[in-house]
Amino acid sequence: MNGIPPLVDQYSRGTARGELGLGTFESHLGEAAGAAGPAPPGTTFFDSRAGLAVRRWCPPLLGLEAHCAPVRYLARRRELGAYRAGNLLLRGAGIGTFLLDAADPAALTSPAELARAAGGRAHEVVRLEALAGRVADACDGAGSFLALTAEALYDAAGSATAFASGVVSCDGSPPGAAEVCRAASRWLRRRRPGEPPDEPVLARHLLWTAVATGLPVQLHGPRTEDLTGFLRATAGLGVDLILLPGPGQHRGAARLAAAFPHVYADVGTRPEEPLREAPFGKLLFSTGARALAELYVVAARLFVRAMERLIGDWVADGWCRRAEAGRIAALVAAGTARRVYRLDAAAG
Incomplete structure (x- = not known):
C-alpha cells in the first residue's frame, strides 16, 4: 500500500552533534536495544533487533548494500561526516514533521537544527521537569521558584506545540499550595545544579499547571493505568492528553484512549x-528516537511495514476497501497528530 503520507513523529529527542566513535555509537544503539550498560566483552549491540534493523535499512541511504558489516557501515558514516550522514538518514526516513523534546540542548539537536537536517518541519515539546530544573538554577527559595516556574511555563505555552510530563501517578485534583511549597523547599535544599525535580508533589503541580494552559500534554510513564483518576478529572477541561506508555503497555494505553474523549x-x-x-x-505514531539518526529510519520503517501488513490483511479479509484502508493508515501516521497538535494552524 503506497498511500501512507509523510509521517508525523509525535515524540523524539533529536540527534547527537558531531562525530560518533564506535563506543559512543554502540552505547546509543544499546539504549535502543533496551540494554542498561555496555555490551559484554566480545559481543556487540549490532547483534540485537535494533542492530539488525539499522543494518537492514540504513546502509542503502549512505550508498552501501543492505546488511553490510558494521565496521564498513561506521567507516562510511565517518567518511561522509556526521552532518552529511545525518542529513541523508533523516531525509530518507519518510518523516515530514517532528515534535521534539529539546530537554538536552547541549548534547542533542534543537527543533530548528533537526528541521534543517531532515528537510522538514519541527516543533518543540517542552518537558515540564526540565523547565523547572532550569528555573531552579536561577532562583532561591520555594516561593521564588514556584512563581518563576509558573511564569516560565506560561511563557513557553506561547511558542511550544505541547508539554510533556514524566509523572508516574496523579490523582483527580491538584495538590494544595502549602503541600507544593513544602515539597519545593525539600527539593531545593538537596538538589544539585541542573537536576530536575524528583518530588512527586511537584510533578503533579507542574502537570496541573500545564493543563491550565490548554496546550496538549504528553504523559510519559511506565504504567498509564496509574493515571486513570487524572484522566477522568480532566475530561471537559478542553485539553488533549496523549499517553506515551512504557514497553508492553501500548494496548492498555489504547484502551484508556478509547474510554476518554480527550485522551x-x-x-x-x-x-x-x-x-x-x-x-x-x-x-498516533512516534519514533521515540534519541541521538542516532538511524533510529528515526528504523522506527519509521518498522511502523510503515507493520501498518501496511495490518491494513493489507483487513482489505484481503473484506473488512474495508483499499481507499478506506489508506485513509485509516494516514490517520495514524499523520492525520491525528496534525489535528491534536494543531500543526496546520502552526504552519500557517
Whole structure:
C-alpha cells in the first residue's frame, strides 16, 4: 500500500552533534536495544533487533548494500561526516514533521537544527521537569521558584506545540499550595545544579499547571493505568492528553484512549494491538528516537511495514476497501497528530 503520507513523529529527542566513535555509537544503539550498560566483552549491540534493523535499512541511504558489516557501515558514516550522514538518514526516513523534546540542548539537536537536517518541519515539546530544573538554577527559595516556574511555563505555552510530563501517578485534583511549597523547599535544599525535580508533589503541580494552559500534554510513564483518576478529572477541561506508555503497555494505553474523549495513545512502531483497542482517530505514531539518526529510519520503517501488513490483511479479509484502508493508515501516521497538535494552524 503506497498511500501512507509523510509521517508525523509525535515524540523524539533529536540527534547527537558531531562525530560518533564506535563506543559512543554502540552505547546509543544499546539504549535502543533496551540494554542498561555496555555490551559484554566480545559481543556487540549490532547483534540485537535494533542492530539488525539499522543494518537492514540504513546502509542503502549512505550508498552501501543492505546488511553490510558494521565496521564498513561506521567507516562510511565517518567518511561522509556526521552532518552529511545525518542529513541523508533523516531525509530518507519518510518523516515530514517532528515534535521534539529539546530537554538536552547541549548534547542533542534543537527543533530548528533537526528541521534543517531532515528537510522538514519541527516543533518543540517542552518537558515540564526540565523547565523547572532550569528555573531552579536561577532562583532561591520555594516561593521564588514556584512563581518563576509558573511564569516560565506560561511563557513557553506561547511558542511550544505541547508539554510533556514524566509523572508516574496523579490523582483527580491538584495538590494544595502549602503541600507544593513544602515539597519545593525539600527539593531545593538537596538538589544539585541542573537536576530536575524528583518530588512527586511537584510533578503533579507542574502537570496541573500545564493543563491550565490548554496546550496538549504528553504523559510519559511506565504504567498509564496509574493515571486513570487524572484522566477522568480532566475530561471537559478542553485539553488533549496523549499517553506515551512504557514497553508492553501500548494496548492498555489504547484502551484508556478509547474510554476518554480527550485522551489519545501512542502506538510506537507496532500498531497491531493498539488498533484493536481504540478508534483509529485516537492513535498516533512516534519514533521515540534519541541521538542516532538511524533510529528515526528504523522506527519509521518498522511502523510503515507493520501498518501496511495490518491494513493489507483487513482489505484481503473484506473488512474495508483499499481507499478506506489508506485513509485509516494516514490517520495514524499523520492525520491525528496534525489535528491534536494543531500543526496546520502552526504552519500557517
